[in-house]
Amino acid sequence: MRDPLSKLIQTIPPSGIRKYFDIVSEMEDAISLGVGEPDFDTPWHIREEGIYSLEQGRTFYTSNAGLKELKTEICKYLKRTQNIDYDTEEVVVTVGGSEGIDIALRAMLDYGDEVLIPQPSYVSYEPCTLLAGGTPVIIELKEENEFRLTPEELKAAITDKTKILILPFPNNPTGAIMERKDLEAIAEIVIEHDLFVISDEIYSELTYKSQHVSVASIDGMWERTVLINGFSKAYAMTGWRLGYVAAPSVILKQMLKIHQFAIMCAPTTSQYAAVEALKKGNKDVEMMRDCYDKRRRFLLNEFEKMGIDCFTPYGAFYAFPSIKKFGMTSDEFAEKLLREEKVAVVPGTAFGACGEGFLRISYAYSIDDLKIALGRIADFIKKISKK
Amino acid sequence: MRKKILDMLYNNSRISYEDMSVMLDIPKSRLESEIAAMENEGVICGYPTMINWEKTDCEKVSAVIEVKVAPQRGLGFDKIAERIYRFDEVESVSLMSGGYDLSVTIEGKSMKEVASFVHEKLAPLESVISTATHFVLKKYKEHGVTLVDEKKTEGRMKITP
Structure with a gap:
């Protein structure tokens, strides 16, 4: 039989998280700080709206780009929170932010175009770039810069083939943010080199220092930015699979073609629920952000007490402590911690080679759960420090 | 600041001063004096336990x-x-x-x-x-807490990106 597979797909390694996931699933009594989604249930009034839409029999396709009502609310939201103007024709509702990343890359890349991907970052940018025929170029972010992208790092990575810069902030897994002054410096270079930006702002509601600033709101960047956001993190709606893309119509029109042929439309029930989320969910977002912030402070304080070095993250719901001084690789540390203390965390290397020496610890857990898990980590640290 | 302290105590009156101080980013001594003041003023009237x-x-x-x-x-x-x-x-x-x-x-x-x-x-x-x-x-439901047993299982997978 012939090889049923494409050569391209066989060159792409599976997600680094996967093999780790398999070990954890075997251990029933393991407690986990490895989850990349909120611990809150979707607020009831949002769920209720989804249920109501089902009762009303709203079980059909929506238009490809999504419900008009939802797109209108998305535009209002982006204006209200980021002060960016988008028309409803400049928004497509997608199956999570992940679809947005995929279709943006596929719509914009030609074979050999280079995509700058700052790492550590979410696992899909690199494979999606490869699948779209592009060439990923990794920018290794540094702890001493609080894992922000600096203008120098960006400049050093640009070649005449560079087309797209991915900006994944607030960042998973580091919790890093980019503030206005950081973005302005980046924007200048992007404009000078005639690049485009895919800005993955899925954690935009979860910042704990200053309000999130979108790169699309920086002068001269609107026409160069594909803004990706969604409902998963802000409204605790991961399982609803709903995100959106906002971009100038010249780019969006082509993305919509891919969306139309591959997806048809985002889930209808989720879209009705999302309208409610944008209209009335603000207090829920505030409540959840406030909870995450308390846990963040709690977690950092515990690290300090244990003698674990960790830069202060101001975004998302992750901390990215350094374990370099314990003389183990991230993989070794994470596996030993899991086997000996039954606490699951994700090695930093799952998010890029430069995550070596770090762990991603999620604080999307109740304080009680965090206490138990951190108690075990403290025991573990004592044990390995003695040796 | 009082609102923050009260919200926290309302949800869990047994929380330690230390945890509270870290989570609210208020020095422990300040927290203690503020809570004492609120007790004196009758803002905080007691710390009963919710019992089903x-x-x-x-x-x-x-x-x-x-x-x-x-x-x-x-x-x-x-x-x-x-x-x-x-x-x-x-x-x-x-x-x-x-x-x-x-x-x-x-x-x-x-x-x-x-x-x-x-x-x-x-x-x-x-x-x-x-x-x-x-x-x-x-x-x-009472005091914002559901009293009927809900089968609440961890719906999340243990590791996700």
Whole structure:
């Protein structure tokens, strides 16, 4: 039989998280700080709206780009929170932010175009770039810069083939943010080199220092930015699979073609629920952000007490402590911690080679759960420090 | 700052000063003095424990009583409210808008005990015009906490990107 597979797909390694996931699933009594989604249930009034839409029999396709009502609310939201103007024709509702990343890359890349991907970052940018025929170029972010992208790092990575810069902030897994002054410096270079930006702002509601600033709101960047956001993190709606893309119509029109042929439309029930989320969910977002912030402070304080070095993250719901001084690789540390203390965390290397020496610890857990898990980590640290 | 402290205590009055100080980013000494001040001022009136009595062997009956009263000149409802809330059996008393005046909740060991309180103590009060007693059959939620058992399993996978 012939090889049923494409050569391209066989060159792409599976997600680094996967093999780790398999070990954890075997251990029933393991407690986990490895989850990349909120611990809150979707607020009831949002769920209720989804249920109501089902009762009303709203079980059909929506238009490809999504419900008009939802797109209108998305535009209002982006204006209200980021002060960016988008028309409803400049928004497509997608199956999570992940679809947005995929279709943006596929719509914009030609074979050999280079995509700058700052790492550590979410696992899909690199494979999606490869699948779209592009060439990923990794920018290794540094702890001493609080894992922000600096203008120098960006400049050093640009070649005449560079087309797209991915900006994944607030960042998973580091919790890093980019503030206005950081973005302005980046924007200048992007404009000078005639690049485009895919800005993955899925954690935009979860910042704990200053309000999130979108790169699309920086002068001269609107026409160069594909803004990706969604409902998963802000409204605790991961399982609803709903995100959106906002971009100038010249780019969006082509993305919509891919969306139309591959997806048809985002889930209808989720879209009705999302309208409610944008209209009335603000207090829920505030409540959840406030909870995450308390846990963040709690977690950092515990690290300090244990003698674990960790830069202060101001975004998302992750901390990215350094374990370099314990003389183990991230993989070794994470596996030993899991086997000996039954606490699951994700090695930093799952998010890029430069995550070596770090762990991603999620604080999307109740304080009680965090206490138990951190108690075990403290025991573990004592044990390995003695040796 | 007080609002933050109160919100936290409202959800868990047993939280330690240390945890609270870290989570709210308020120095521990400041926190202690602020809480002490609020206790003195009567902002914080106590730290009772929420108990789901249905899960214990203790027999408890509670009732909500709608009370219509004739307000007294110069004293309004306060005087009669006081005469009612001083009874130990009375759990809470509120002045209401609408069809009746005072909402009184009573806790007793048995229905008989509650009933006898109503017709021996409450109804005979001079200013009380009428009472309507509603026994509580089941409590679903109190103080923002769901009391019925919900099968809550961790729906999340243990590791996700």
